Amino acid sequence: MEFMQPATWSEALAMKAAHPEATPIAGGTDVMVGLNLDHGRPESIIDLTRIRELGEWGSDDGWLRIGAGVTYTKLIDELGDRLPGLAMASRTVGSPQIRNRGTVGGNLGTASPAGDAHPPLLAADAQVELASATGTRRVPVREFFTGPKQTTMRKDELIAAFLVEPAAGPQQFSKVGTRNAMVIAVCSFALALDPARRRVGTGIGSAGPTPLRATEAERFLEGVLDEQGSWDRRTRVSEAAVTRFGELVASAARPIDDVRGTAAYRRHALSVLARRCFTWAWAAA
Ligand SMILES: Cc1cc2nc3c(=O)[nH]c(=O)nc-3n(C[C@H](O)[C@H](O)[C@H](O)COP(=O)(O)OP(=O)(O)OC[C@H]3O[C@@H](n4cnc5c(N)ncnc54)[C@H](O)[C@@H]3O)c2cc1C
DSSP: OEEEOOSSHHHHHHHHHHOTTOEEESSOTTHHHHHHTTSOOOSEEEEOTTOGGGGOEEEETTEEEEETTOBHHHHHHHHTTTOHHHHHHHHTSSOHHHHHHOBHHHHHHHOOTTOTTHHHHHHTTOEEEEEETTEEEEEEHHHHEEETTEESOOTTOEEEEEEEOOOSSOEEEEEEOSSSSSOOOSEEEEEEEETTTTEEEEEEESSSSSOBOOHHHHHHHHHHHHHTTHHHHOOOOOHHHHHHHHHHHHHHOOOOOBTTBOHHHHHHHHHHHHHHHHHHHHHHO
């Protein structure tokens, strides 16, 4: 196996152009598990850990631009106040050791339907910045996932960063697993409320071939909050409306039966998670 270790971003992009089949490695918390379990043996690996800017974040025209190599720990510590939904999800990832190594870029790269960073990124309408030796493009995260572990990323591209606006209102994330830590989600849900734009954002994890948005549920809740003038006055939202929101989230899921849970359980759990997330978020608003 060839092991390449670029020192700069342009070197990394040139290596990926010359070796499109090469597997990039960041924290290695997915790649090394695959190697150890002999799920495949890449001919070559490009280690991205020496590229300083991948581990940095900054502001870009009102957005936060966060390098693909920023770890969960760094994100929680440095951006938890601006990205509370993503920070909540990050706190549920693995263990402290995994959060110290694992990166959101790696979560996007693996593109597992159960990746915990995906629902809050969907709810916040984030973008993924992809780069190759020939240029850079930004893809809305809702268009990034094309199937289980499949994305729109080309073989000559790397994930440079993801971009997300600082939270403009309350955000929540909730996950069901067989225990509290070190567990793959049975299903998960993220919610982002933006009172100024009167916008509701959602993200569903581990209940479909890709992470999903519940767009009908979003429009329904926006309508309810508009109709009641609740965005401004923060009035109580009826139990019936919250229940309907949960039902619409559940119906947007496309779950399967597998070792972690049945499709029916996932739908039920999602309706509960959606109701809870909204109730918590509305209380915070
Ligand atoms: C014990 C354990 C517990 C875990 N618990 C959770 C959990 O609770 N929730 C969860 O979501 N995940 C969990 N994971 C999975 C893993 O930690 C996450 O998916 C993590 O985000 C992967 O990040 P990484 O930097 O380690 O990625 P790596 O393993 O380095 O890479 C992952 C994938 O992304 C690609 N990649 C990495 N960086 C780039 C880049 N810049 N450009 C293009 N492709 C890139 C790699 O080629 C690979 O395909 C767990 C893993 C372990 C071992």
